[in-house]
Amino acid sequence: MFTGIHDEVRPQLQGLTIDRDRPLVITDADEVLFNFMIGLEDFLKSLELYFDWSSFALTGNIRRTSDREPIEAAEVGALLADFFDQRCAVLPAVDGAAEGLASLSEHAQIVVLSNVPPKYADKRRSSLSDKGMDFPLIANVGSKGQVVRYLTEGLKAPAYFIDDIPHNHSSVNEHAAHVHRLHYIADPRLSDLLGPAEHSHSRLYNWPEISAHIIRHIETGEY
Template identity: 60%
Template sequence: MTDGIHEKVIPQLADIKIDPERPMIITDADEVLFNFMKGMEIFLEANGMYFDWQSFALRGNIKLKHDNSAVEDEKIPHLLDQFFHDYAANLPAVEGAAETLEDLSQHAQVIVLSNVPPKYAEKRLAGLKRAGMDFPLIANIGAKGRVVSYLTRSLNHPSFFIDDIPHNHASVEEHADYVHRLHYIADERLAQLLGPAENSTARLNNWTELSDHILSHIETKEN
Protein backbone atom coordinates (compact mmCIF):
# COMPACT_ATOMS: atom_id res chain seq x y z
CA MET A 1 0.00 0.00 0.00
CA THR A 2 3.00 2.32 0.26
CA ASP A 3 4.11 1.91 -3.37
CA GLY A 4 4.96 5.30 -4.87
CA ILE A 5 5.17 7.06 -1.49
CA HIS A 6 8.51 8.74 -0.79
CA GLU A 7 10.85 6.76 1.45
CA LYS A 8 11.04 9.63 3.95
CA VAL A 9 7.25 9.70 4.26
CA ILE A 10 6.63 5.97 4.84
CA PRO A 11 7.98 5.88 8.44
CA GLN A 12 5.72 8.78 9.36
CA LEU A 13 2.64 6.82 8.31
CA ALA A 14 3.37 4.13 10.90
CA ASP A 15 2.92 6.73 13.64
CA ILE A 16 -0.58 7.74 12.50
CA LYS A 17 -3.39 6.01 14.37
CA ILE A 18 -6.46 5.56 12.16
CA ASP A 19 -9.95 4.72 13.42
CA PRO A 20 -11.90 3.14 10.52
CA GLU A 21 -15.17 4.00 12.26
CA ARG A 22 -14.65 7.78 12.18
CA PRO A 23 -14.69 10.20 9.22
CA MET A 24 -11.34 11.74 8.32
CA ILE A 25 -10.23 15.25 7.41
CA ILE A 26 -6.83 15.52 5.71
CA THR A 27 -5.80 19.15 5.48
CA ASP A 28 -2.90 21.01 3.92
CA ALA A 29 -1.15 23.64 6.04
CA ASP A 30 0.16 26.51 3.89
CA GLU A 31 -2.65 28.77 2.64
CA VAL A 32 -5.16 26.50 4.43
CA LEU A 33 -4.15 26.59 8.09
CA PHE A 34 -1.37 29.19 7.87
CA ASN A 35 -1.02 32.45 5.96
CA PHE A 36 1.96 31.35 3.89
CA MET A 37 2.03 34.38 1.59
CA LYS A 38 1.82 36.92 4.40
CA GLY A 39 4.84 35.27 5.99
CA MET A 40 6.59 35.06 2.62
CA GLU A 41 6.12 38.78 2.02
CA ILE A 42 7.71 39.58 5.39
CA PHE A 43 10.61 37.24 4.56
CA LEU A 44 11.13 38.73 1.11
CA GLU A 45 10.98 42.30 2.41
CA ALA A 46 13.67 41.50 4.96
CA ASN A 47 15.88 40.12 2.19
CA GLY A 48 15.52 42.87 -0.42
CA MET A 49 12.85 41.18 -2.50
CA TYR A 50 9.11 41.32 -3.13
CA PHE A 51 6.30 39.23 -4.67
CA ASP A 52 4.88 40.63 -7.91
CA TRP A 53 1.43 38.92 -7.85
CA GLN A 54 1.33 38.25 -11.58
CA SER A 55 0.42 34.59 -11.18
CA PHE A 56 -0.10 31.82 -8.60
CA ALA A 57 3.50 30.57 -9.00
CA LEU A 58 6.52 31.58 -6.96
CA ARG A 59 8.80 31.30 -9.98
CA GLY A 60 8.86 34.54 -11.92
CA ASN A 61 7.06 36.50 -9.20
CA ILE A 62 9.86 36.81 -6.63
CA LYS A 63 11.77 39.92 -7.67
CA LEU A 64 14.71 41.94 -6.47
CA LYS A 65 13.86 45.39 -5.20
CA HIS A 66 16.92 47.13 -6.58
CA ASP A 67 16.23 46.39 -10.25
CA ASN A 68 12.83 44.57 -10.34
CA SER A 69 14.42 41.53 -11.96
CA ALA A 70 13.01 38.08 -11.24
CA VAL A 71 15.05 35.79 -9.00
CA GLU A 72 16.47 32.94 -11.09
CA ASP A 73 14.45 29.72 -10.96
CA GLU A 74 17.40 27.72 -9.65
CA LYS A 75 17.60 29.97 -6.58
CA ILE A 76 13.96 29.44 -5.55
CA PRO A 77 14.51 26.10 -3.74
CA HIS A 78 17.20 27.67 -1.55
CA LEU A 79 14.93 30.64 -0.78
CA LEU A 80 12.09 28.29 0.19
CA ASP A 81 14.42 26.28 2.40
CA GLN A 82 15.52 29.42 4.20
CA PHE A 83 11.93 30.59 4.50
CA PHE A 84 10.79 27.36 6.14
CA HIS A 85 13.81 27.43 8.44
CA ASP A 86 12.89 30.93 9.60
CA TYR A 87 9.08 30.81 9.52
CA ALA A 88 7.74 27.22 9.71
CA ALA A 89 7.10 27.62 13.44
CA ASN A 90 5.90 31.22 13.28
CA LEU A 91 3.44 31.71 10.43
CA PRO A 92 0.17 33.43 11.36
CA ALA A 93 -2.87 31.16 11.46
CA VAL A 94 -5.69 31.56 8.94
CA GLU A 95 -8.74 33.18 10.50
CA GLY A 96 -11.14 30.57 11.85
CA ALA A 97 -8.94 27.57 11.10
CA ALA A 98 -8.08 26.55 14.66
CA GLU A 99 -11.56 27.06 16.09
CA THR A 100 -13.27 25.30 13.21
CA LEU A 101 -10.90 22.33 13.21
CA GLU A 102 -11.36 21.96 16.95
CA ASP A 103 -15.13 21.75 16.42
CA LEU A 104 -14.74 19.38 13.46
CA SER A 105 -12.42 17.13 15.48
CA GLN A 106 -15.46 16.20 17.57
CA HIS A 107 -16.90 14.60 14.42
CA ALA A 108 -13.83 13.40 12.51
CA GLN A 109 -10.17 12.52 12.93
CA VAL A 110 -7.90 15.28 11.62
CA ILE A 111 -4.50 14.83 9.95
CA VAL A 112 -2.29 17.62 8.59
CA LEU A 113 -0.62 16.60 5.30
CA SER A 114 1.90 19.31 4.47
CA ASN A 115 4.71 19.52 1.93
CA VAL A 116 6.91 21.25 4.47
CA PRO A 117 10.42 19.78 4.10
CA PRO A 118 10.68 16.86 6.55
CA LYS A 119 13.73 18.41 8.24
CA TYR A 120 11.43 21.24 9.35
CA ALA A 121 8.59 18.99 10.52
CA GLU A 122 9.32 19.74 14.19
CA LYS A 123 9.13 23.47 13.49
CA ARG A 124 5.80 22.97 11.72
CA LEU A 125 4.49 20.90 14.62
CA ALA A 126 5.52 23.67 16.99
CA GLY A 127 3.66 26.19 14.83
CA LEU A 128 0.55 24.00 14.80
CA LYS A 129 0.60 23.64 18.57
CA ARG A 130 1.22 27.36 19.07
CA ALA A 131 -1.81 28.12 16.89
CA GLY A 132 -4.08 25.70 18.74
CA MET A 133 -4.03 23.01 16.02
CA ASP A 134 -2.31 20.13 17.77
CA PHE A 135 -3.06 17.42 15.20
CA PRO A 136 -0.89 14.66 13.71
CA LEU A 137 1.42 15.90 10.95
CA ILE A 138 2.81 14.14 7.90
CA ALA A 139 5.64 16.05 6.21
CA ASN A 140 5.03 14.88 2.66
CA ILE A 141 7.24 14.90 -0.42
CA GLY A 142 5.63 15.01 -3.87
CA ALA A 143 2.01 14.68 -4.92
CA LYS A 144 -0.42 13.70 -2.18
CA GLY A 145 -2.78 11.18 -3.77
CA ARG A 146 -1.02 7.98 -2.73
CA VAL A 147 -0.70 9.14 0.88
CA VAL A 148 -4.38 10.09 0.98
CA SER A 149 -5.26 6.68 -0.45
CA TYR A 150 -3.17 4.98 2.25
CA LEU A 151 -4.76 6.98 5.07
CA THR A 152 -8.34 6.43 3.91
CA ARG A 153 -8.11 2.88 2.59
CA SER A 154 -9.86 1.25 5.57
CA LEU A 155 -12.44 3.92 6.39
CA ASN A 156 -16.13 3.12 6.55
CA HIS A 157 -17.10 6.81 6.63
CA PRO A 158 -16.65 9.89 4.44
CA SER A 159 -13.20 11.44 4.05
CA PHE A 160 -12.20 14.97 3.07
CA PHE A 161 -9.06 16.49 1.55
CA ILE A 162 -8.42 20.25 1.77
CA ASP A 163 -5.64 21.83 -0.31
CA ASP A 164 -4.85 24.98 -2.29
CA ILE A 165 -2.77 23.35 -5.06
CA PRO A 166 -4.67 22.01 -8.11
CA HIS A 167 -2.22 19.20 -8.92
CA ASN A 168 -2.73 17.74 -5.44
CA HIS A 169 -6.47 17.51 -6.15
CA ALA A 170 -5.68 15.77 -9.44
CA SER A 171 -3.43 13.32 -7.60
CA VAL A 172 -6.08 12.54 -4.99
CA GLU A 173 -8.72 12.05 -7.69
CA GLU A 174 -6.37 9.61 -9.45
CA HIS A 175 -5.60 7.52 -6.38
CA ALA A 176 -8.61 8.05 -4.07
CA ASP A 177 -11.51 9.47 -6.06
CA TYR A 178 -14.00 8.67 -3.28
CA VAL A 179 -12.48 11.42 -1.12
CA HIS A 180 -14.20 14.83 -1.08
CA ARG A 181 -11.61 17.19 -2.57
CA LEU A 182 -12.14 20.71 -1.24
CA HIS A 183 -10.20 23.48 -2.95
CA TYR A 184 -9.46 26.38 -0.61
CA ILE A 185 -6.95 29.25 -0.86
CA ALA A 186 -6.86 31.44 2.23
CA ASP A 187 -5.12 34.48 0.72
CA GLU A 188 -7.72 36.37 -1.30
CA ARG A 189 -5.05 37.77 -3.62
CA LEU A 190 -3.90 34.27 -4.54
CA ALA A 191 -7.47 33.04 -4.80
CA GLN A 192 -8.21 35.69 -7.42
CA LEU A 193 -5.31 34.43 -9.55
CA LEU A 194 -6.57 30.86 -9.72
CA GLY A 195 -9.98 29.43 -10.53
CA PRO A 196 -11.44 26.29 -8.97
CA ALA A 197 -9.19 23.25 -9.28
CA GLU A 198 -10.51 21.13 -12.14
CA ASN A 199 -10.22 17.93 -10.14
CA SER A 200 -11.75 19.24 -6.92
CA THR A 201 -15.21 18.37 -5.63
CA ALA A 202 -15.89 21.97 -4.58
CA ARG A 203 -14.16 25.35 -4.34
CA LEU A 204 -14.87 26.93 -0.96
CA ASN A 205 -13.94 30.37 0.32
CA ASN A 206 -13.50 30.19 4.10
CA TRP A 207 -13.53 27.83 7.06
CA THR A 208 -17.24 28.35 7.66
CA GLU A 209 -18.01 27.01 4.18
CA LEU A 210 -15.55 24.15 4.65
CA SER A 211 -17.20 23.18 7.94
CA ASP A 212 -20.70 23.34 6.48
CA HIS A 213 -19.72 21.09 3.57
CA ILE A 214 -17.94 18.56 5.77
CA LEU A 215 -20.62 18.36 8.45
CA SER A 216 -23.43 18.02 5.92
CA HIS A 217 -21.73 14.99 4.34
CA ILE A 218 -20.83 13.46 7.69
CA GLU A 219 -24.45 13.79 8.83
CA THR A 220 -25.77 12.11 5.70
CA LYS A 221 -22.90 9.58 5.71
CA GLU A 222 -22.42 10.31 2.00
CA ASN A 223 -19.15 8.90 0.68
Protein backbone atom coordinates (compact mmCIF):
# COMPACT_ATOMS: atom_id res chain seq x y z
CA MET A 1 0.00 0.00 0.00
CA PHE A 2 2.84 2.36 0.89
CA THR A 3 5.28 0.91 -1.64
CA GLY A 4 7.77 3.51 -2.76
CA ILE A 5 6.47 6.15 -0.37
CA HIS A 6 8.97 7.89 1.93
CA ASP A 7 8.72 7.27 5.71
CA GLU A 8 8.10 10.98 6.38
CA VAL A 9 5.17 11.00 3.95
CA ARG A 10 3.27 7.93 5.23
CA PRO A 11 1.92 9.46 8.48
CA GLN A 12 0.76 12.52 6.54
CA LEU A 13 -1.22 10.28 4.17
CA GLN A 14 -2.68 8.29 7.06
CA GLY A 15 -3.97 11.54 8.57
CA LEU A 16 -5.85 12.47 5.40
CA THR A 17 -9.45 11.49 4.65
CA ILE A 18 -10.38 11.08 0.99
CA ASP A 19 -14.03 10.83 -0.03
CA ARG A 20 -14.03 7.96 -2.54
CA ASP A 21 -17.11 9.30 -4.32
CA ARG A 22 -15.95 12.87 -4.98
CA PRO A 23 -13.56 14.02 -7.75
CA LEU A 24 -10.04 14.72 -6.49
CA VAL A 25 -7.66 17.49 -7.61
CA ILE A 26 -4.03 16.97 -6.59
CA THR A 27 -2.04 20.14 -7.14
CA ASP A 28 1.64 21.01 -6.81
CA ALA A 29 2.56 24.27 -5.03
CA ASP A 30 5.81 25.78 -6.37
CA GLU A 31 5.25 27.33 -9.81
CA VAL A 32 1.59 26.29 -9.63
CA LEU A 33 0.18 28.00 -6.50
CA PHE A 34 3.23 30.05 -5.51
CA ASN A 35 5.62 32.18 -7.57
CA PHE A 36 8.72 30.16 -6.72
CA MET A 37 11.00 31.77 -9.32
CA ILE A 38 10.08 35.34 -8.36
CA GLY A 39 10.91 34.49 -4.74
CA LEU A 40 14.08 32.62 -5.70
CA GLU A 41 15.39 35.49 -7.84
CA ASP A 42 14.93 37.90 -4.97
CA PHE A 43 16.67 35.47 -2.57
CA LEU A 44 19.57 34.92 -5.01
CA LYS A 45 20.02 38.67 -5.36
CA SER A 46 20.49 38.97 -1.60
CA LEU A 47 23.39 36.47 -1.91
CA GLU A 48 24.94 38.16 -4.97
CA LEU A 49 23.76 35.33 -7.19
CA TYR A 50 21.35 35.27 -10.14
CA PHE A 51 19.36 32.81 -12.28
CA ASP A 52 20.38 32.92 -15.94
CA TRP A 53 17.16 31.53 -17.50
CA SER A 54 18.97 29.36 -20.05
CA SER A 55 17.01 26.16 -19.30
CA PHE A 56 14.33 24.58 -17.09
CA ALA A 57 16.73 23.53 -14.32
CA LEU A 58 18.21 25.06 -11.20
CA THR A 59 21.54 23.26 -11.41
CA GLY A 60 23.89 25.07 -13.79
CA ASN A 61 21.70 28.19 -14.01
CA ILE A 62 22.45 29.77 -10.63
CA ARG A 63 25.48 32.01 -11.14
CA ARG A 64 27.61 34.36 -9.07
CA THR A 65 27.13 38.04 -9.95
CA SER A 66 30.87 38.64 -9.43
CA ASP A 67 32.29 36.30 -12.11
CA ARG A 68 29.12 34.94 -13.83
CA GLU A 69 30.23 31.36 -13.03
CA PRO A 70 27.59 28.79 -11.97
CA ILE A 71 27.67 27.56 -8.37
CA GLU A 72 28.51 23.86 -7.97
CA ALA A 73 25.71 21.30 -8.29
CA ALA A 74 26.51 20.18 -4.74
CA GLU A 75 25.80 23.71 -3.41
CA VAL A 76 22.32 23.92 -4.96
CA GLY A 77 20.66 21.61 -2.39
CA ALA A 78 21.87 23.63 0.60
CA LEU A 79 20.91 26.87 -1.11
CA LEU A 80 17.37 25.56 -1.70
CA ALA A 81 17.08 24.43 1.93
CA ASP A 82 18.03 27.97 3.03
CA PHE A 83 15.56 29.38 0.52
CA PHE A 84 12.66 27.30 1.86
CA ASP A 85 13.66 28.12 5.42
CA GLN A 86 13.74 31.87 4.84
CA ARG A 87 11.21 32.47 2.05
CA CYS A 88 8.70 29.60 2.06
CA ALA A 89 6.21 31.51 4.21
CA VAL A 90 6.34 34.70 2.16
CA LEU A 91 6.25 33.52 -1.47
CA PRO A 92 3.63 35.41 -3.48
CA ALA A 93 0.57 33.46 -4.67
CA VAL A 94 0.14 32.86 -8.41
CA ASP A 95 -2.51 35.10 -9.99
CA GLY A 96 -5.90 33.39 -9.95
CA ALA A 97 -4.75 30.31 -7.99
CA ALA A 98 -6.87 30.96 -4.88
CA GLU A 99 -9.93 31.79 -7.00
CA GLY A 100 -9.34 28.73 -9.20
CA LEU A 101 -9.09 26.37 -6.22
CA ALA A 102 -12.14 27.97 -4.61
CA SER A 103 -14.23 27.31 -7.72
CA LEU A 104 -12.83 23.78 -8.06
CA SER A 105 -13.64 23.04 -4.42
CA GLU A 106 -17.34 23.32 -5.27
CA HIS A 107 -16.90 20.29 -7.55
CA ALA A 108 -13.98 18.35 -6.08
CA GLN A 109 -11.82 17.74 -3.02
CA ILE A 110 -8.39 19.31 -3.18
CA VAL A 111 -5.01 18.10 -1.89
CA VAL A 112 -1.77 20.05 -2.27
CA LEU A 113 1.14 17.69 -3.03
CA SER A 114 4.38 19.65 -2.74
CA ASN A 115 8.01 18.62 -2.57
CA VAL A 116 8.66 21.28 0.05
CA PRO A 117 10.99 19.61 2.59
CA PRO A 118 8.76 18.18 5.39
CA LYS A 119 10.51 20.32 8.05
CA TYR A 120 9.08 23.43 6.33
CA ALA A 121 5.58 21.95 5.88
CA ASP A 122 4.06 24.04 8.67
CA LYS A 123 5.40 27.23 7.09
CA ARG A 124 3.86 26.20 3.79
CA ARG A 125 0.54 25.36 5.51
CA SER A 126 0.32 28.81 7.07
CA SER A 127 1.23 30.41 3.76
CA LEU A 128 -1.52 28.44 1.96
CA SER A 129 -3.96 29.58 4.62
CA ASP A 130 -2.76 33.23 4.46
CA LYS A 131 -3.28 33.25 0.69
CA GLY A 132 -6.81 31.85 0.83
CA MET A 133 -5.81 28.30 -0.16
CA ASP A 134 -6.47 26.44 3.07
CA PHE A 135 -6.41 22.87 1.71
CA PRO A 136 -4.60 19.80 3.10
CA LEU A 137 -0.88 19.69 2.28
CA ILE A 138 1.27 16.60 1.81
CA ALA A 139 4.97 17.51 2.02
CA ASN A 140 6.36 14.83 -0.26
CA VAL A 141 9.87 13.45 -0.61
CA GLY A 142 10.93 11.94 -3.94
CA SER A 143 8.83 11.16 -6.97
CA LYS A 144 5.08 11.71 -6.83
CA GLY A 145 3.58 8.76 -8.73
CA GLN A 146 3.23 6.33 -5.83
CA VAL A 147 1.68 8.98 -3.59
CA VAL A 148 -0.84 9.84 -6.31
CA ARG A 149 -1.62 6.13 -6.69
CA TYR A 150 -2.21 5.89 -2.93
CA LEU A 151 -4.45 8.99 -2.90
CA THR A 152 -6.58 7.71 -5.78
CA GLU A 153 -6.83 4.07 -4.64
CA GLY A 154 -10.47 3.00 -4.86
CA LEU A 155 -11.62 6.45 -6.00
CA LYS A 156 -14.88 6.14 -7.95
CA ALA A 157 -14.67 9.65 -9.43
CA PRO A 158 -12.13 11.30 -11.75
CA ALA A 159 -8.78 12.54 -10.43
CA TYR A 160 -6.56 15.36 -11.73
CA PHE A 161 -2.88 16.15 -11.20
CA ILE A 162 -1.37 19.60 -11.81
CA ASP A 163 2.41 20.11 -11.82
CA ASP A 164 5.13 22.14 -13.57
CA ILE A 165 7.86 19.46 -13.62
CA PRO A 166 7.79 16.93 -16.50
CA HIS A 167 9.28 14.03 -14.54
CA ASN A 168 6.44 14.29 -11.99
CA HIS A 169 3.98 13.73 -14.86
CA SER A 170 6.04 10.75 -16.01
CA SER A 171 6.00 9.30 -12.50
CA VAL A 172 2.21 9.70 -12.19
CA ASN A 173 1.80 8.18 -15.66
CA GLU A 174 3.87 5.21 -14.52
CA HIS A 175 2.09 4.57 -11.21
CA ALA A 176 -1.38 6.14 -11.59
CA ALA A 177 -2.04 6.34 -15.33
CA HIS A 178 -5.81 6.83 -14.82
CA VAL A 179 -5.20 10.31 -13.35
CA HIS A 180 -5.68 13.24 -15.77
CA ARG A 181 -2.41 15.13 -15.89
CA LEU A 182 -2.32 18.88 -16.51
CA HIS A 183 1.00 20.60 -17.15
CA TYR A 184 1.18 24.19 -15.93
CA ILE A 185 4.19 26.47 -15.31
CA ALA A 186 3.12 29.74 -13.72
CA ASP A 187 6.18 31.88 -14.53
CA PRO A 188 5.93 32.88 -18.22
CA ARG A 189 9.75 33.08 -18.52
CA LEU A 190 10.07 29.50 -17.27
CA SER A 191 7.05 28.38 -19.29
CA ASP A 192 8.71 29.68 -22.47
CA LEU A 193 11.68 27.35 -21.85
CA LEU A 194 9.64 24.18 -21.99
CA GLY A 195 7.05 22.53 -24.23
CA PRO A 196 4.25 20.26 -22.98
CA ALA A 197 5.46 17.48 -20.66
CA GLU A 198 5.60 14.19 -22.56
CA HIS A 199 3.37 12.36 -20.10
CA SER A 200 0.80 15.09 -19.52
CA HIS A 201 -2.63 15.16 -21.20
CA SER A 202 -2.85 18.95 -21.59
CA ARG A 203 -0.63 21.98 -21.25
CA LEU A 204 -2.51 24.89 -19.72
CA TYR A 205 -1.42 28.51 -19.26
CA ASN A 206 -3.42 30.13 -16.45
CA TRP A 207 -5.73 29.30 -13.55
CA PRO A 208 -9.03 30.28 -15.17
CA GLU A 209 -8.12 27.82 -17.95
CA ILE A 210 -7.22 25.07 -15.43
CA SER A 211 -10.39 25.35 -13.39
CA ALA A 212 -12.64 25.59 -16.48
CA HIS A 213 -10.88 22.55 -18.00
CA ILE A 214 -11.34 20.39 -14.89
CA ILE A 215 -14.94 21.47 -14.22
CA ARG A 216 -15.86 20.79 -17.87
CA HIS A 217 -14.31 17.33 -17.60
CA ILE A 218 -16.09 16.55 -14.33
CA GLU A 219 -19.43 17.65 -15.77
CA THR A 220 -19.23 16.20 -19.27
CA GLY A 221 -16.40 13.65 -19.23
CA GLU A 222 -14.83 15.59 -22.13
CA TYR A 223 -11.86 17.93 -22.41
